[in-house]
Amino acid sequence: MSKAVKLYQISRKVHKWAELILSVVFMFVALTGLLLIFYTPLGLGTPLKTGTKADLSQSVTIDKVVSITTSQGLPGVTSIEDIFRIEWTPSENVYRVRLANNQEVQIDASTGEVLSTKPDYTGLLISLHDGYFFGNWYRYSALTLAGVSLILLSFSGYCMVGYPLYKRLMARKNEKNLRFSDQNVH
Template identity: 75%
Template sequence: MSNAVKLYQLSRKVHKWAGLILSVFFMFIAVTGLLLVYMIPLGVADELRTGKEASPSQSIPMDKVVSIATSQGLPGVTSVEDIFRIEYRPSANVYQIRFNNSQGVQIDASTGKVLSTNPDYSTFLITLHDGSFFGNWYRYSALTFAGLSLILLSFSGYYMVGYPLYKRLMTRKKAKSMENIAKLSNKDINK
């Protein structure tokens, strides 16, 4: 058996088993990614509200945003440490505050009026999707392994598709050469 055939068979085995094992990771990332894309229609996240039209220079200071957000009486929210992220959305003139416990508050950036206090599970989904929910060990080991394996799967897939095409091309080329040699031989014989 030639080395090329052995490499082809090895590529098939690596591709099959790596793909099978990693399909769990890829499925998890795909499902959480789809949930993030469709989180508003699915009711997982609160729809962005619109604040009073004003320029960014008229926005209330950050300490006031934190004070307003933490004073809404939301379960499990008592201090700034409970805040996961604060986003300023200039197109809507809104501060969007997301808490560690999937609570959310939207505040008009210029008036400080609370526009919404609905639950927002997008933070939870984001941490699941990027792996930070499981800790840095998962992000830097499992996801790195999955990414490198995806590269390996790509190359083994290219080889599994490319090798048979190359072999067919070479066989046709060889057959064409043999056919040309036969034609030349027949011409020599007929002369």
Template identity: 70%
Template sequence: MSKAMSLYQFSRKVHKWSGLILSVVFMFVAVTGLLLVYMIPFGVADELRMGKEASPSQSIPMDEVVSIATSQGLPSVSSVEDIFRIEYRPSANVYQVRFNNSQSVQIDASTGKVLSTNPDYSTFLITLHDGSFFGNWYRYSLLTMAGLSLILLSFSGYYMVGFPLYKRLKARKKARDLEV
């Protein structure tokens, strides 16, 4: 068997097995990504409320946002350590405080009034999607391998398509040269 043919055979095996094994990771990332895109229509996330119209310079200070958010009597929320992240949405003039336990508090950025304290599972989905739910071992090993494997799958796929085309073109050229 020629070197080109054995490389082609090897490319097919690598493509098949890495694709089969990593399709689980790719499927997981794709499903959680789709859920994130459609989280409001599916009822996974709380709709963004509108705060009182004001400029960002009139916003309440961050320590007050933390104090208001943690004093809402939400389950498993007692301190700043329970906060996953705080988002400021200037278009709505709202702070959205997301907690580790899938709770969310929306606060008017200029008045400090609580607009919503509904459950918000988008935090859970985000941590699943980016891998932080499973820890750094998942993010930096499995997702890195998945990304590198996607590159490998792309190149092996290009080779599997390109090699037969190259062989056909070469055979046609050889046939034309023989006719002349």
């Protein structure tokens, strides 16, 4: 059996088993990615409000943002430890405070007015999508294997498509060479 045929057979086996084993991880990452793309229309996130336009020097301090957030009476929110992330969006002049309990508080960066307090699942979706939710064991084992497998799947797929094309091209080339040599003999 030629090396090319062996490579083709090995490529098919690698492709099949890698896909079967890791398709669960690929599907999970794809599903959470789609949910992140369409999170606002699906009601999983809160659209960003618009704050009052003002100079940066008039912005509410982060200490004040924490104080405003913890004073909203939201369940499970009593201190800075309950805050997952604070984002500032300059174009809208809004602080978006994402809480550990999948809540979100939007605060006008100039006035300190609370613009919105609603559930927001984007933080959960992001942590599921990037593997942070499951811990480092998942991120550094399952997602690493998924990435390496995607490379192997791509390579084995190229081999499965490329090998038959290569064989056809070689057969045509040999056929043309035979015809050319037959014409020169006569």
